[in-house]
Amino acid sequence: MKVAYYPGCTLKTAAANFETSAVAGLERLGIELEELPRWNCCGTVYSLASDDLIHQLAPIRNLIRVKEQNCDRLTTLCAMCYNTLKRSNFRFQQDPESLETLNRFMYLENLEYQGDVEVLHPLELLRDEIGFAKISKRVVRPLNGLKVANYYGCMLIRPHEIGLDDPENPVVMEQLTEALGAEPVDFPFKTECCGAYQTVEEVALVVSRAYQILTSAQSWGAEMVAVSCPLCAFNLDQRQREVKREHVGFKRIPVMYFTQLLALAMGLGEEVLRLDLHDTDPRPVLKQRQLL
């Protein structure tokens, strides 16, 4: 199946490993990601002000691009883009009057947005359209019981009306982990915010969050953390340097995208994984489990 795909800014730069592994891995399961032409920044983070229409232009414009491609579904990997696009869409589906205002403002566009695009995350496609049983059968290189702590962060599961799973106890990533032959490690901080964009100025806050999340995962036996957001990946991986400075006894743990684990299980090679973009090298743990 072909699905219109929205990459977002970071998947083309710091998180290229997320994209390359996703495109290759999902293709093995019959999902072809077709990048939207002329996509623009989604304007993350979703504007929480009730009277703010100007910051809704960016996400809705992307949905117009989807309609221009004669598609009615859009998928995106970055949790923050997913949240912004889906929330924005939902907001205007509930409020046709302000959608009309938005369309009138964007009068130079080729069509008016009607609220008829569905925004989906690949985890939803994997769970609801392919199914984990089928994914399991397609596994070429089982992950040999790799102990993976799945970290959801915020944007995939909150608010409840757009979340792809339960906000307090989501399980979709654990189900995928099992299907790939790895061992999911449940831990209490899997939905605890990493600090997100506070990493620019409030580094101490992010360091404190990362330390709590990572040490919790480790105490439950994890040897790897899986994520679905480039900002979470940065805060939990790159920021481990600052964590180590604050907490001398801290032992580093690799952080990978769930699509990289998927690609590995599908038998794909290191070229699609882009392990060069990681700060904490995942290679030792992967080699130990004979996955590389």
Next chain:
Amino acid sequence: MRTRISSKEIEKDFVNKVTEISGQNLLVCYQCGKCSAGCPSVSEMDLLPNQVIRFAQLGMEEDLLASNAYWVCASCLTCNVRCPKGVNIAEIMEALRQINLRKNVDHLPMANITQETRAHLPTIALVGHLRKHTA
């Protein structure tokens, strides 16, 4: 320390503004504290989320705007998901940020971010930061 509470403060334009921008009825909050209990950023805040709402209910404009709580908020929405009265605390935090930013003053100007920091951070961190902390 004495704090004066009066109906004059509560009826001020400030309370209306917070209500309007956030789209939330502040009086619905009954101070259960679940938002503060779940907030991952409380360690850096000088006011707890439930205190922020209380101050807003009482029209304590100066104290509230001087707080760092709503700047430290990462919009993670844990508070929203847990509030038993369905109050969107994150929206109230956003309203307080907007009341400042709409005066066209950056809270954390772009100039503060050095070229080195910009090169090191993923784009998404910068975009999110600029959206929430600058005009």
